[in-house]
Amino acid sequence: MSDIKINRRDFIKLTVAGVTVLAGSQIIRRAQALETLASNGRQWAMVIDQSKCTGCDYCTLACRAHNDIPPEISWNVVTKTGTVGAQDVYTPRPCMQCAHAPCVDVCPVRASSYRPDGIVKMDYDRCIGCRYCEIACPYGARSFNWKQFDGPNPSVPEWGQPDISRRPRGVVEKCSFCYQRIDRGLALGLTPGIDEDATPACVVVCPVGARLFGDLNDPESNVSKLLRGRTSYRLRDDLGTSPRVYYLSATEESQS
Template structure:
């Protein structure tokens, strides 16, 4: 007897099962979102547009503390429009998306999630392909075309650098001053409450428009604010789940 041949019907059946299994696995992987386990803290930033005067101190303090070159802003403030007579600004740090397109597209996993939700950049690993810069819907990433040399004009007036300068040929972005958060936590301080443990842009804000804290802590300032006030996030329709919330400017009665 000849060996049973794989006929066309069996082949199609097997193919169908194979495709189903592979796509099923993909769906499961996608549904579990970030591969990193969520840690006890989930840092979020709340920016009150009603209080923001667009002074740009946050941008300057960020430049100094993170040694960002003058032509790059990790935190950019732009005029968005007017509510009544009042100009309204959007201050835009990195949104630290829970489902960040930049992390998805990075071919070398230089962008990763931290357990506390911060989207980290590994500048050693980055190959400068700039996929992430294109993928980011918030234009929060900037490419280093040249080595940043010489003094930083924002130093020392707006603060002192706390992280090393990035080399030429990598993409850089805001990281919620993770170094301040980590140092603060190790000293028993509370990020968002103790200035030493809080991002530089929050501390410098003259009007208190920026608030930082732990989303998991119901007693934190951010949790209370988000509970009491209506808020929105930028480009929510893209399902990136940003960790930066905005409190809209309310027209004066």
């Protein structure tokens, strides 16, 4: 039965090989930690003021154009969620960019991952289309490309020009906080949340200024100041996902 024989020399060789692999993986992990510092400690967040939102859906359309999204899919959904006084209240829902995102945990191939600035990023070249993340997301923020999107995008050019390429058939996609705009803007020395070219398309297009964007780690950013001044809430906070999208409720006083 004992056809396998390992002598001492082979054993030492195997052990050395094993230790080398382990040490190598630790070095790679350190390198990844250094990358985190490269975000300069910025943590992007979005604030949605429901007392201002009129449910016009411009955000959804601008999002479709800038991210070249097919008409069947919405990265941003605006739902009517009640009334305050005589005013309808709407709840727009982009991806929450959770700090503890269920989708990142469940993905079998790490196609969803955290960027150092907190954005949950999809790698469309890696996704295998198993759709486990769709099932795990409490916000329904993920959509699968059931078919290839070809032909013209009805939202282009009226609502903007695509900044990113279309996703292929068979992968899951979701809102990205337009990080392509953030990254390009930062490279040009612009400030996301202040300069339009460095800010998510939905924030830029909003005609009533119901959306704000900025760095949570900068106490002087517009989002930090707003969140200090007013009471905010997050969707399904009870789940412990720690979303990066904050809502300011519509109240009787805010309507008047």
